[in-house]
Amino acid sequence: MSTPRVGTPRPYITTDALQQAVDAALLLERPLLIKGEPGTGKTELAHDVAHRLGAPLHTWHIKSTTRAQHGLYEYDAVSRLRDSQLGEARVADIGHYIVPGVLWDAFRSDERAVVLIDEIDKADLEFPNDLLQELDRMSFHVHETRETISARHRPLIIITSNDEKELPDAFLRRCFFHYIDFPDRPTLARIVEAHRPGVGPELLSAALEVFFDLREVQGIRKKPSTSELLDWLKLLVADDLPPEALAAGDLRSALPYLHGALLKNEQDVHLFERLVFLNRRREADAKRQR
Amino acid sequence: MLLGLLEALRRAGLPIGPGEWLVLLDGLSKGLGTLDVDRFHGFARLCLVKDASHYDRYDRAFADWFAGRVSRFDALSESLARSIPSEWLDTPPDLSALSDEQRAAVQAAGGWDELMQQLADRLAEQDAPHHGGSRWIGSGGTSPFGHGGHHPAGVRIGGGKPGTGRAVKVWEQRRYRDLDGEVQLDTRNLRVALRRLRRLAREGQPDTLDLDDTVRSTAAAGGLLDVKLTAERRNTVKVLLLIDVGGSMDAHARLCERLFSAARSEFRRLELFYFHNCPYERVWPSAARRHENGLDTQELMRRHDQDHRLIIVGDASMSPYELSVPGGSVEHFNEEAGLVWLQRLQHAYPHCVWLNPLPREYWDYTASVQLVQERMQGRMQPLSPDGIARAVDELKVGLRVGGGMGSMRS
Numbered sequence: 001m002s003t004p005r006v007g008t009p010r011p012y013i014t015t016d017a018l019q020q021a022v023d024a025a026l027l028l029e030r031p032l033l034i035k036g037e038p039g040t041g042k043t044e045l046a047h048d049v050a051h052r053l054g055a056p057l058h059t060w061h062i063k064s065t066t067r068a069q070h071g072l073y074e075y076d077a078v079s080r081l082r083d084s085q086l087g088e089a090r091v092a093d094i095g096h097y098i099v100p101g102v103l104w105d106a107f108r109s110d111e112r113a114v115v116l117i118d119e120i121d122k123a124d125l126e127f128p129n130d131l132l133q134e135l136d137r138m139s140f141h142v143h144e145t146r147e148t149i150s151a152r153h154r155p156l157i158i159i160t161s162n163d164e165k166e167l168p169d170a171f172l173r174r175c176f177f178h179y180i181d182f183p184d185r186p187t188l189a190r191i192v193e194a195h196r197p198g199v200g201p202e203l204l205s206a207a208l209e210v211f212f213d214l215r216e217v218q219g220i221r222k223k224p225s226t227s228e229l230l231d232w233l234k235l236l237v238a239d240d241l242p243p244e245a246l247a248a249g250d251l252r253s254a255l256p257y258l259h260g261a262l263l264k265n266e267q268d269v270h271l272f273e274r275l276v277f278l279n280r281r282r283e284a285d286a287k288r289q290r
Numbered sequence: 291m292l293l294g295l296l297e298a299l300r301r302a303g304l305p306i307g308p309g310e311w312l313v314l315l316d317g318l319s320k321g322l323g324t325l326d327v328d329r330f331h332g333f334a335r336l337c338l339v340k341d342a343s344h345y346d347r348y349d350r351a352f353a354d355w356f357a358g359r360v361s362r363f364d365a366l367s368e369s370l371a372r373s374i375p376s377e378w379l380d381t382p383p384d385l386s387a388l389s390d391e392q393r394a395a396v397q398a399a400g401g402w403d404e405l406m407q408q409l410a411d412r413l414a415e416q417d418a419p420h421h422g423g424s425r426w427i428g429s430g431g432t433s434p435f436g437h438g439g440h441h442p443a444g445v446r447i448g449g450g451k452p453g454t455g456r457a458v459k460v461w462e463q464r465r466y467r468d469l470d471g472e473v474q475l476d477t478r479n480l481r482v483a484l485r486r487l488r489r490l491a492r493e494g495q496p497d498t499l500d501l502d503d504t505v506r507s508t509a510a511a512g513g514l515l516d517v518k519l520t521a522e523r524r525n526t527v528k529v530l531l532l533i534d535v536g537g538s539m540d541a542h543a544r545l546c547e548r549l550f551s552a553a554r555s556e557f558r559r560l561e562l563f564y565f566h567n568c569p570y571e572r573v574w575p576s577a578a579r580r581h582e583n584g585l586d587t588q589e590l591m592r593r594h595d596q597d598h599r600l601i602i603v604g605d606a607s608m609s610p611y612e613l614s615v616p617g618g619s620v621e622h623f624n625e626e627a628g629l630v631w632l633q634r635l636q637h638a639y640p641h642c643v644w645l646n647p648l649p650r651e652y653w654d655y656t657a658s659v660q661l662v663q664e665r666m667q668g669r670m671q672p673l674s675p676d677g678i679a680r681a682v683d684e685l686k687v688g689l690r691v692g693g694g695m696g697s698m699r700s
Contacts, residue, residue, distance in 0.1 A: 017332045024322050024336055028313065035342055077505045084513060163342075172340035173309050179342040 011194035012041065012048035013187060021178040022049055031135055031157035033172070036180030039225030042160040045180075046116035049158065056109060058155075059116045060102040062123045068130030071101045071117075072140050072149075094144050103134060107151040115157045121164040128171035136174060183226065185212065191226060196233050207233055214262060220271065224262040232261035295355050299338060302351035306338050313337050327356075484556045484682065496521045528559040530594050530639065532573060534604030535564045542647035545673055546603055549645070553601075561594060567608040568628035568662075569635060570619055587631060591638040599685045600635060600642035603673065606662040607648065613661050632665045643681040644670040650677075 014022075022045075025032035034042045050057035060071055076097045083091040090096050106113040120128060134140045135157060139150030159175065161167065183191060185208060192204055199207075207229070215223050224232075263269050292315075299306055314337040318324060323333025331352060339348045496519040503518035510516075531553060533546055554560055563573040563585065574584040611618035613628040636642055644662060646653070650672045653659045663670045669684055671677035 016328075020323070020329060020332050021336050024317055024333060027320055027322060028317055030313070033340075077509070081505075081508065081513060169305070169340075173307065175340070176336045177340045178336060179345060 012044050013183075013191045013194055014045075014048075015181070015183075015187065018045070018178060018180065021176060025158075025176050026156055028176075029154045029156075031159055031175045033159045033161060033167075033175040033177045034180060035161050035163055035177070037182055037223070037225050038162060039227035040180045040182060041226060042180060043116065043118055046114060046118075046158040046160075049156065050114040053112070053114065053156075055112055055114050055156075056106075057114045057116060058102045058106045058109075059118060061118045062120050062127070064122055064124070066123045066127065068127055068134075069101075071103045071131070072134065073101050073104050073142060074099045075144055098142060098144055103140070104149055106155040107138065107149055109153065109155070112153040113155040115155045117157065117159045119162060120159050121161040121167070125165055125168075129168050132170060132174065182215075188226065188229070192230065192233060195230050196237065198237050199233055203236065204233075207236065211262070217272075217275070220268050222263075222265045222268060224264075228262050228264070235261055295334070295352070298351045298355040299348065302347045304339065304344055304347060304351070310338050484552055484678065498522055526559075527557060528594075528598045529553065529557045529561070530590075530598040530600045531560060531562045532569055532600070532602045532604075533562065533564050534567060534602075536566050538605055538607050539647075542605060542673075545647050549603065549673065549678075561598075563590065565604075566621055567604070567612055567619070568606075569602070569631050570622075570624045570628060571626070571631065587634075591634070594639075596639055598639055598641075600639035601681070601685075602635075602642065602644045603647070604644070605646055605648050606644070606659045606670070607656050608658045610657045610661060613658055613665075629661065629665050632662070636666070641685050642666075642669065643684050645673045645677065645681060646670055647673040649674075 021032060024030075034045060036042055046057060046059070075094075076099055080091055080094070080097040100108070102115065106115045137150070138154050139148055141148050188208065188211075189204060192199060192208075211224065211229050211232075214220070259269070259272070263272065296306065296311055314334055317333060317337060323330045323336075334352075335345070335348055339345060498520055500518045500520040503520070504516065507516040507518055508514065531550070533550070535543075539546070550562065563575055565573050569587060571587050572584040573587055573590055608620075609618065612620060613632075616625055616627050617623050618627065644666045646659070648656075648659070653663065653670075659670075669681075671681040671684075
C-alpha cells in the first residue's frame with residue numbers, strides 16, 4: 001500500500017473564508033466541495049492542506065469513464081481467469097484479485113489522510129450518487145470477500161468541480177460548499193511573491209495593472225486567471241523585461257507583451273487586435289482633425 | 291433568533307433542508323463561525339448554500355435578516371468605529387436621489403460640507419463604539435453618522451480596512467450577482483441545461499467490447515472466452531432549431547451564437563434554419579444568404595418528421611400586424627399570417643418551445659410577444675439557463691409519454 005506524501009510543497013495563499021471552510025470540514029468531518037474559476041488553485045488546495053496536516057494525500061482523478069466502484073476496489077477477473085487456466089494455487093482465494101482503490105487506501109491509513117477527488121463533474125451524472133453511502137459512513141462492503149472496509153480515521157475529503165455538470169442535491173447536502181473567488185489585487189500580489197520571488201515590485205505592479213485591465217475587457221471569452229498570470233510573469237522575468245515597457249503599453253494601443261501566455265483563445269486575440277486597431281484609427285483621425 | 295435566518299433564506303428560494311440547518315447548529319456549538327459576524331456569514335454560507343449561483347440570493351436575504359440585528363454583534367461595531375474610508379469624506383452623495391423632504395433636511399443640517407465638518411469633529415471626539423442615541427457614530431439611533439439608523443441626511447459608515455478581506459458586510463457588495471442562475475450565460479451552462487434533453491440509446495454496429503458482459507458469460511461458460519460486443523451509446527434526440535436573425539435580434543446575436551454552439555455539441559442531429567421576425571412560408575439554411583430563395587417551410591415540415599424537437603429562438607418583437615394579418619411581413623408579401631404558420635409548425639412538431647432572449651420582465655410591454663406567447667400556449671421561456679431548463683422539461687414530456695400531446699393541436 002502506498003502512502004504518497006506531498007513532497008516539495010508549493011506555496012499556497014489562502015483567504016480567511018477558505019481557511020474557515022477547511023477548518024469546518026476537518027472539525028465536522030464532512031467532505032468539502034470546492035468550485036471556482038479555472039486556475040484559482042482548487043487542486044492545489046488539497047496538496048497544501050495535506051502538507052500542513054502532515055497527512056498522506058490520496059488523489060483520485062476523475063475521468064468521463066470513472067465509476068464509483070473504481071475508488072473502492074476492483075475485482076481483477078481477467079487475472080484470476082488466467083491464473084485458473086494456468087492452474088495457480090492462489091486462485092482459490094478471491095482476495096488476491098481484489099485491487100484496492102483510492103478510498104480503500106485512505107480508509108486503511110494509520111493516520112488521518114486527505115483524499116482529493118479531482119474534477120468530479122467529469123464523471124457520469126450518477127457518479128456522485130453512487131458515493132453517498134461511502135462518504136456518509138466512511139465504510140463500504142466488499143461483496144467478493146464479504147468483508148466491510150471502514151475508515152480507521154475519517155479522512156478529510158476535498159472534492160473539486162468545474163461546474164460542467166450539476167451535482168445531485170442529495171450529494172450536495174452532505175458536503176460543505178465553498179466557491180473560490182478570484183483573488184483581489186493584494187492577495188494576488190502575495191500569491192505572486194510566494195511563487196515567483198524574483199519578480200521586482202515595479203514589474204509586479206505594472207504586470208498586475210495590465211492583467212486586471214485585461215480581465216475587465218468586455219466580451220473576452222476566457223478570462224486569464226492566476227496560473228496564466230504566473231506563467232506570463234515567468235516569461236517576463238526570463239526575458240528580463242524592464243517594467244517601463246509594460247507600463248507604457250496601454251492595453252488600448254498594443255497587445256500586451258507575450259500575450260500568448262494570457263490569452264488562450266483565438267477569438268480573444270482577434271477581439272484584442274480589433275480593439276487596438278480601432279483605437280489607433282481613432283487616434284489617427286483625431287490627429288488629422290487637429 | 292437564528293430561525294428567522296432560516297425563514298428568510300427559504301423565502302428567498304434557497305433549498306435548505308433541516309439536515310443542513312442541523313449541521314450549522316452543530317458547527318456553531320463547536321465554536322465555528324462565532325464571535326464575528328463575517329465568520330458567521332461565511333460559515334452559514336458554507337453549510338447552507340451549495341451552489342455559487344445562489345450566493346447572491348443568500349447575500350441579499352442575509353442582509354435583510356441582519357439589518358434588524360446589527361447591535362447584537364459587537365465585533366461589527368468595533369471595526370465600525372475604528373476605520374472610516376476616506377472616500378466617504380471625499381465624494382458628495384448623489385443628492386438628486388433624495389426626496390424633496392430629505393433634501394430639505396440636508397439643508398437644515400447645514401448642507402453637505404457642514405455635515406462632513408461635523409463628522410470630522412465628532413470622529414475626533416469619539417473613542418468608543420456607540421449604538422443608538424442621537425449623536426455618536428455607530429449603528430442605530432438618529433445620529434447622521436453610521437448605519438442602520440434613521441436620519442434623513444445621514445452619512446452611512448460601513449467600511450472595513452481595504453485589502454484584508456475583512457470588509458464589514460461583504461454580503462452588501464453583491465459580488466456574486468453575475469453568478470445567479472437567471473443571469474449568467476455561457477456555453478457550458480447552456481450545455482448543462484440542454485444535456486437534460488438527452489435520450490441515450492445504443493445504436494448502430496455493436497463494435498465496443500462489453501467487458502462486464504464478457505466476463506460474466508465467460509465465467510458462466512466455465513472459463514471459455516465468450517466475447518460480447520455492444521453498440522455505442524448515442525444521444526438520439528433530434529432537434530430542429532429556428533433562429534430569428536436581423537433587426538432587433540442583432541443585439542442578441544452573441545447569445546444565440548452561444549446557444550447554437552452549446553446545442554451543436556450536445557446533439558448529434560441538429561438542424562438549423564433562420565427566419566426573420568416570424569417564420570412564414572420560407573426559412574433559410576444560412577443567415578448570410580437570407581435574401582436568396584431558402585427552403586419552403588412546408589418542405590421543411592415534410593423532411594423533418596414529428597419526432598423532432600422544435601426550438602424557436604426569437605425576441606418576438608415586431609408589429610402585431612406581422613403576426614396577425616396576411617401581407618404584414620416587413621420583407622415580402624406573405625399570403626398567410628405569421629400566426630397561421632406558427633400554428634402549422636406547432637401542429638407538425640408537438641414538442642416545441644419558443645426561447646426569447648428578452649428578459650421576462652419586458653414581455654408584457656410588447657403586444658407581439660403576448661400574441662406569440664398565446665399561440666405557443668405559454669411555451670415561451672427566457673433564454674437563460676433556468677429558462678432553458680424549463681423549456682427542456684417541456685420538450686421532455688413526450689420522451690416519456692410517447693407523443694401524447696395531440697390535444698395541443700388546435
